[in-house]
Each structure stands twice: as structure tokens, then as C-alpha cells.
Amino acid sequence: MRIIAITVSVFLLASCVHTPEETTPATTGNGGGNGGGGNETDCDPNLVYFTNTIQPLIQSRCAQPECHDQASLQDGVGMFDYNSIMQQVAAGNPGASDLWEAITEDDPDKIMPPAGEAPLTAEEINLITTWIQQGAQNNACTSDCDPTAFTFTTTIQPIIQTHCQGCHSGNNPSAGLSLTNYSQIQTIALDGSLIHSVNATGGFTLMPYQSNALSDCKKQQLQSWVDAGAPNN
Numbered sequence: 192m193r194i195i196a197i198t199v200s201v202f203l204l205a206s207c208v209h210t211p212e213e214t215t216p217a218t219t220g221n222g223g224g225n226g227g228g229g230n231e232t233d234c235d236p237n238l239v240y241f242t243n244t245i246q247p248l249i250q251s252r253c254a255q256p257e258c259h260d261q262a263s264l265q266d267g268v269g270m271f272d273y274n275s276i277m278q279q280v281a282a283g284n285p286g287a288s289d290l291w292e293a294i295t296e297d298d299p300d301k302i303m304p305p306a307g308e309a310p311l312t313a314e315e316i317n318l319i320t321t322w323i324q325q326g327a328q329n330n331a332c333t334s335d336c337d338p339t340a341f342t343f344t345t346t347i348q349p350i351i352q353t354h355c356q357g358c359h360s361g362n363n364p365s366a367g368l369s370l371t372n373y374s375q376i377q378t379i380a381l382d383g384s385l386i387h388s389v390n391a392t393g394g395f396t397l398m399p400y401q402s403n404a405l406s407d408c409k410k411q412q413l414q415s416w417v418d419a420g421a422p423n424n
């Protein structure tokens with residue numbers, strides 16, 4: 192696997208010799224990356240928000256250990272916060288963005304995430320595309336997370352998909368733990384490691400790894416689902 196990953200990296204490097212377009216950031220941003228925009232507004236269904244959607248997606252799909260996390264910086268590319276992501280993005284122009292090129296690449300040797308990792312879904316690509324088109328802002332909104340909702344299909348699975356699957360899927364999942372189907376997720380729910388890992392309790396490392404903790408609302412949803420016996424509903 193490692194050899195393939197290195198080969199892919201070399202190809203990617205070769206394909207990225209041009210310098211990214213100079214861009215004018217659409218917002219002033221707020222430097223820190225983690226945490227995102229300070230003044231949150233109600234979510235506009237027509238907008239794709241960095242903090243709510245793009246950051247967790249990119250962080251879990253691209254910033255795994257040995258990929259584009261702060262420590263590894265494969266090909267010099269970081270994908271761990273707003274500023275590092277923006278070095279691969281031309282705000283308003285997906286076609287001029289190296290990030291967009293990498294995720295829509297036709298060549299299976301060059302596409303990101305690389306072979307062996309779960310590919311981005313059409314919907315995920317669409318979200319990233321729309322966010323870039325809308326100016327690639329460092330924006331956030333108050334989501335309509337309902338702390339009393341906790342069915343597997345509509346609530347739990349989407350949380351795991353957005354925040355966990357990037358690392359816990361594919362041929363070489365982090366910690367040897369794959370979280371791509373109900374029974375795998377049920378297992379960590381029932382043995383306690385799901386709740387421990389999102390709270391960094393019981394000696395578990397905080398999950399998502401090297402990222403912001405889940406919101407209190409999402410943690411509550413997971414807790415309620417586990418308390419109910421982790422049903423497949």
C-alpha cells in the first residue's frame with residue numbers, strides 16, 4: 192500500500208508544478224482555522240458553510256495521519272485548517288483550484304483520495320464545488336441540529352460519515368477500525384469506545400483525531416442512540 196501511495200504522490204507532484212492562481216480571499220477569515228467564523232447566523236440552505244460542512248469533510252478525508260495533516264504535509268499540501276486549505280483553492284473558481292482538480296481528476300493514478308481510500312461521493316464533490324463557487328468563505332452558521340433526534344439512518348450514520356469515515360474506511364483504516372456499515376458502528380457503540388472517543392474519556396484519544404470535538408448537540412445524539420441500545424432504525 193505504501194508503495195502505491197508514494198507513486199500516487201509523485202504523480203500528483205508532477206501534475207502540480209504550476210503555481211496556484213493568486214486569489215483574493217472572499218472574506219477576511221479569522222486566521223485560526225479551527226473554530227471558523229465568529230459571528231454565526233442561521234443556516235441558509237442555499238449556502239455551503241466551511242465550519243459546518245467543508246472543514247469536517249476535508250479534515251476527515253484528506254488530513255489523516257501520513258496524508259495532509261499538519262505533521263505529514265504530503266507533497267507540501269496541508270488540509271488541516273482554513274488557511275492551509277485555501278492554498279489549494281482559488282475562491283470563486285473551482286477549475287483553477289488544485290483541490291478541485293485533485294478530487295475530480297480522471298486519471299485513477301492521480302485522483303484524491305488515492306486508490307485504496309474510499310472515493311468522495313458525487314454529493315461531497317458537489318459540496319466542495321459549490322463552496323468554492325460561493326467564494327470559499329471561512330463561514331459558519333448555527334445548524335438546526337436537534338439534540339432529541341437519534342435514528343441511525345437520518346442522524347447517526349451522517350455524523351459518522353462526515354466526521355469519522357475519512358480515516359476509518361478503505362484498505363488501511365486508522366487504528367484498524369472501519370466504520371462504514373451499521374454493524375461496525377454498532378460494535379463501537381456497544382463496547383463504549385464510540386462515546387469514550389468523542390469525549391476523550393476512558394483513556395481514549397479524542398475523535399475526530401486532531402480536530403475539533405463534535406458539537407454538544409451531536410454528542411448528545413450519539414449518547415441517546417447508544418443509550419437506546421444502538422438500534423438500526
Ligand code: HEC
Pocket residue numbers: 250251254255256351354355356357358359365366368379384385388389395396398399400401405
Ligand atoms: C483524521 C483521522 C481520524 C478521524 C477523522 C477519526 N479518527 Fe478515530 N482514530 C484515528 C487514529 C489515528 C486513531 C488511533 C489513535 C490513537 O491510538 O491514539 C483512531 C482511533 C479511534 C478509536 C480507538 C480504536 C481502538 O481500538 O483503540 C475509535 C473508537 C475511533 N477512532 C473512533 C472514531 C470516531 C467515532 C470518529 C468520528 C467521530 C473518528 N474516530 C474520527 C484517526 C481518525
